[in-house]
Amino acid sequence: MNAVIKPSGKLRGEITVPGDKSISHRSVMLGSIAKGDTKISGFLTGEDCLSTIDCFKKLGIDIEVNGTDVTVHGKGLKGLSAPAETLDVGNSGTTLRLMSGILSAQPFTTRLTGDSSIQKRPMGRVASPLGLMGAKITSENEKMTAPLTIEGQSLHGIDYTLPVASAQVKSALILAGLYADGETRITEPEATRDHTEIMLNYLGADIRKEGDTIVVRPAAELTGKDITVPGDISSAAYFIAAALISKDSEVLIKNVGVNPTRTGIITAFKAMGGNIELTNERTVCGEPVADILVRSSRLHGVVIKGAIIPKLIDEIPVIAAAACYASGETVIADAAELRVKESDRIKTMAAELGRMGATVIQTDDGMIILGGIPLHGAVCESYNDHRVAMSVAVAALGAKGETQIKDCGCVDISFPGYFDALMSLRED
Ligand code: S3P
Numbered sequence: 359m360n361a362v363i364k365p366s367g368k369l370r371g372e373i374t375v376p377g378d379k380s381i382s383h384r385s386v387m388l389g390s391i392a393k394g395d396t397k398i399s400g401f402l403t404g405e406d407c408l409s410t411i412d413c414f415k416k417l418g419i420d421i422e423v424n425g426t427d428v429t430v431h432g433k434g435l436k437g438l439s440a441p442a443e444t445l446d447v448g449n450s451g452t453t454l455r456l457m458s459g460i461l462s463a464q465p466f467t468t469r470l471t472g473d474s475s476i477q478k479r480p481m482g483r484v485a486s487p488l489g490l491m492g493a494k495i496t497s498e499n500e501k502m503t504a505p506l507t508i509e510g511q512s513l514h515g516i517d518y519t520l521p522v523a524s525a526q527v528k529s530a531l532i533l534a535g536l537y538a539d540g541e542t543r544i545t546e547p548e549a550t551r552d553h554t555e556i557m558l559n560y561l562g563a564d565i566r567k568e569g570d571t572i573v574v575r576p577a578a579e580l581t582g583k584d585i586t587v588p589g590d591i592s593s594a595a596y597f598i599a600a601a602l603i604s605k606d607s608e609v610l611i612k613n614v615g616v617n618p619t620r621t622g623i624i625t626a627f628k629a630m631g632g633n634i635e636l637t638n639e640r641t642v643c644g645e646p647v648a649d650i651l652v653r654s655s656r657l658h659g660v661v662i663k664g665a666i667i668p669k670l671i672d673e674i675p676v677i678a679a680a681a682c683y684a685s686g687e688t689v690i691a692d693a694a695e696l697r698v699k700e701s702d703r704i705k706t707m708a709a710e711l712g713r714m715g716a717t718v719i720q721t722d723d724g725m726i727i728l729g730g731i732p733l734h735g736a737v738c739e740s741y742n743d744h745r746v747a748m749s750v751a752v753a754a755l756g757a758k759g760e761t762q763i764k765d766c767g768c769v770d771i772s773f774p775g776y777f778d779a780l781m782s783l784r785e786d
Contacts, residue, residue: 363754377402377587389430394582406450440466459530462493463537464510515540525550535574588615622670659686675749690724735759
C-alpha cells in the first residue's frame with residue numbers, strides 16, 4: 359500500500375491511540391505464565407503483538423481475542439508445552455528477545471524465526487547473558503541471529519551489567535530469573551522502560567530495585583489479573599509532533615501511558631519550545647497514564663543525548679522529522695542503537711528527509727538536522743519500517759506539495775489505522 363500525504367493546514371480535535379505495544383506484549387507473555395485468567399483491555403492488535411499471541415498459542419496457551427479485549431487462560435510458570443512447529447515472531451524483536459528468557463528455562467526445545475528484518479537483528483545480546491545463566495541458545499548462522507534454537511535448561515542466577523541499555527535484554531534476564539536457582543541481579547547503564555518489572559510485581563512477583571540494579575527472586579507462581587493497557591506514547595508521538603509543527607493546531611490525545619521511562623519525547627519537545635501539557639494524570643495497573651494536550655509551537659533545535667536516549671529511542675525518527683521545522687540545529691547523539699532497529703533508522707531517516715530537501719548529517723551514533731530549510735513533497739520509501747513510514751508522513755504535513763510513501767502497510771505493525779487517524783484531525 360502506498361500513502362499520499364498532502365500538506366496540512368490546522369490539526370484540531372481529540373484522539374485516542376492504540377494500546378501500548380510494550381505493555382501489550384508483556385500482558386500476553388506474563389498472562390500465559392501466570393496461573394488463572396488474565397483479562398486484558400485496550401490490547402494493541404498490531405501485527406507484532408498478534409505474533410506474540412500466536413507464539414503462546416503454539417506453546418499450548420488458550421487465548422481469546424475479541425477486538426481489543428484479550429483473555430489469556432494462563433497455566434502457571436511451568437504450564438507451557440513443547441510447540442509442534444517453529445515459532446514465527448514476524449517483525450517483532452520484543453517477542454523474540456523476551457521469549458528467549460522464558461523458553462531458556464522450559465523442559466523442551468523451541469525453534470524461533472521471523473521476517474527478513476528480524477533475521478538481521480542482533481540476538482547475541484540476549485543469548486550471551488542467558489548463556490551465563492546456563493541457557494543453551496544456538497543460531498543457524500555465523501552471527502547470532504534468528505533462526506534460533508533454544509534448548510531449555512535449569513538456570514542459575516547471575517550478577518550482570520548490561521553493555522547496552524536495552525529493556526528487551528533486561529526483560530529477558532528478568533523472565534529467566536523467575537525460573538532460576540537463586541537471585542538474579544541486573545544493572546543497567548541507563549534506565550530503560552520498566553514495564554516488565556511493574557507488571558510482574560502487579561501479578562505477584564518480587565522484583566526490587568537497588569539503585570541501578572534490578573533484583574529478581576525466583577517466583578513460586580504468578581497470579582492472573584485484569585490488565586488495562588494505556589495508549590502508546592510511541593504512537594501518540596506522531597500526533598504530538600504533527601500538532602507542534604502545524605499552524606494554529608490544538609490536539610488532545612487521551613489516555614496515554616506516561617511512564618517516566620518513556621516520556622523522553624515530551625521532555626525533548628518541551629526543551630525545543632513545544633507547548634505540551636499533561637492533564638488527568640492517574641495510575642492504572644501500576645502504570646502512570648495521562649491525557650496530552652499539544653498546541654502549535656515555534657520549535658528550536660536542541661542537543662539530545664545521554665540518559666534521555668533510552669526514554670525516547672523509538673521516537674527519534676519523528677523527532678528528526680519535527681526538527682526539520684525547528685530553527686537551528688538539532689543534534690542527536692548516543693543513539694547507535696538506532697542502527698539495529700527494524701531498519702538502520704539513522705540511515706533511513708537521513709535518506710528520506712533528504713529526499714524532501716532536508717539536510718540531515720549522519721553520525722556514527724546519531725544525526726544532526728539543520729532546521730528551517732523548507733521541505734518539498736517527494737516519493738519516499740518506508741523500508742518496511744513502521745516508524746519510518748509514520749515519521750515521514752509527519753514531515754510531509756509541513757512540506758510544499760504532495761508526498762508519496764511507498765509500502766506503508768508496515769504501519770499495521772504498531773498502529774493499524776494510522777493514516778485515517780491523521781486525516782481525522784485535519785481541518786482543511
Ligand atoms: C522495547 C524496547 C526497546 C524498543 C522496542 C520495544 C520493549 O528496544 O526500541 O521498540 O518493549 O522492551 P531495546 O530494548 O532493544 O532498546
